[in-house]
Amino acid sequence: MKLQQLRYVAAAAHHDLNLTAVANQLFISQSGISRQIRELEAELGIDIFVRRGRRLVGLTEAGAQATEVIAAILREADNLKRLSSQFFATDRGYLTIAATHNQASYVLPSVLLRFAREFPHVAVELRQGTPRQVADMLLKREADFGLATEAVSDTTGLLAVPCFDWHHVAIVPEAHALTRLASPSLADIADFPIVTYNSDFSGGRAVAQTFTDRGFDFDLRLTAMDAEFIKTYVRLGMGVGIVAEMAMINGDQTGLVTLPGSHRLFPRMRSKVALLKGSLLHNYAYDLIAMLAPRVPRAVLTATRSFRQLEDPSSFSERTDLHIGGPDFTIAASRHDVP
Numbered sequence: 001m002k003l004q005q006l007r008y009v010a011a012a013a014h015h016d017l018n019l020t021a022v023a024n025q026l027f028i029s030q031s032g033i034s035r036q037i038r039e040l041e042a043e044l045g046i047d048i049f050v051r052r053g054r055r056l057v058g059l060t061e062a063g064a065q066a067t068e069v070i071a072a073i074l075r076e077a078d079n080l081k082r083l084s085s086q087f088f089a090t091d092r093g094y095l096t097i098a099a100t101h102n103q104a105s106y107v108l109p110s111v112l113l114r115f116a117r118e119f120p121h122v123a124v125e126l127r128q129g130t131p132r133q134v135a136d137m138l139l140k141r142e143a144d145f146g147l148a149t150e151a152v153s154d155t156t157g158l159l160a161v162p163c164f165d166w167h168h169v170a171i172v173p174e175a176h177a178l179t180r181l182a183s184p185s186l187a188d189i190a191d192f193p194i195v196t197y198n199s200d201f202s203g204g205r206a207v208a209q210t211f212t213d214r215g216f217d218f219d220l221r222l223t224a225m226d227a228e229f230i231k232t233y234v235r236l237g238m239g240v241g242i243v244a245e246m247a248m249i250n251g252d253q254t255g256l257v258t259l260p261g262s263h264r265l266f267p268r269m270r271s272k273v274a275l276l277k278g279s280l281l282h283n284y285a286y287d288l289i290a291m292l293a294p295r296v297p298r299a300v301l302t303a304t305r306s307f308r309q310l311e312d313p314s315s316f317s318e319r320t321d322l323h324i325g326g327p328d329f330t331i332a333a334s335r336h337d338v339p
Contacts, residue, residue: 003077005040006070008033009048013067014140017049017056072278078141079280092121093282098134098143099126100201101226103271106246107147107316110324111291119284130200130225138276144285145275147292149203152274160274161300163293166316167269168196168207169248170262171234171241174255178240183261186214193221193239201225203269207242210266231256242266246316250324270313278303291321 008022012033015021023030034054041048048063049056059067099108104126112124127143129136131151137143138158146152153160170178170189178184178192190211197204204223211218221239224230227247234241235255248258273293275281281289286298295311316322 001040001043002036003074005036006074008036009040009067010070010074012037012049012056013059017058019056074141075276075278079278091119091284093284094123094125095282095285095288096125096127096143097288098137098146098148099128100131100134100148101128102149102201102244102247103147104128105227106244106250106324107271107292107322109250110322111288114291115284115288118287122284132200135274138274141276144279144281145273145289147271147273149269149271150200152272155274157277158274159277159301159303160272161293161296162310162313163271163273164313164316164319164322165268165270166245167263168203168242168266169245170259170265171231171243171248171256172259173235173237174257176240176257178259179257181259184259186211186265187216189240189259189262189265190214190216190218193219194242195222195224195230195233195239196220196242197227197230198223198225203244203266206267206269227251244269246322249317250322271316275301 008026011022011026012019015025019030019033022033026033037048044066046062046066047060048066050058050060050063097108108126112126115122115124127137131148134143134146134148135151135155135158138146138152139155147163152158170184172178178188181188194207194211196207199205199208208220219239222230222233224233227243228251230241230243231247231252233239240259241256245258245263248256273289273296275289280302286301289296289301290298293313295313300310
């Protein structure tokens, strides 16, 4: 039995039994993958996959159980590699982070700047995706940890811990009629077309549900994945924009006004750091997570301590360490700097 054979089986399961996709990802011929899987099945004495001709069409009952064991073996193999690295060259390596657009654009910049000064010999790869894609990247071991609001808490196999709370805010051009109101209500905002996130991104579904629950027949004029796109169309007068507050705190505010008190009109959202349950990360990865989620004990992340209820996180508006240009943005010389 070879570890690589186990990786082929796990990859086939992750890619919905599409061996062409597996071959493209692993840079090996499809026939080579099929041969290795058959050799493993012969050694184990079971069929892992149901076949129709040369195609894999499903998992056998034994195969379903085998893939769970294989996933655990591969996870522990990765942990073993990382364990050794924790004793040697602890401040060198590679780190992959999966994040949604809002997190990558408006949350991670200040954190990654601090991290780069503390760990100048750690290369970071940032992979963006939808919340569902972030969860999938973690399950497929394509990222060390992820940062998102939706999906990660509800995904089996992932550990998600609170990072910070945030709200949506309503934004308009500087000369908009709503700027003349001291504290516009949801009814006031609903009188205008709405420009916000689509339902899969940054709480877009929660925004729409807020209007629906209050009985407003609102005009959802445009949806987008990117807050900067939303701002562009708001500047053009297409409607009232509703974006995550960090997109204004850490994003381009040119020509735009955040309506006072608008954050209170929408439900609280919570961004979370997520990682594969049972995985062991490099020490520097835990240091980076601590920058994002300072109230989460490391023992929770390493599964050496169980938890039922963690302390509620601070709000993004309170987390000045996450604000670009905020009082905590100027970073002191790191321990790596030499006079």
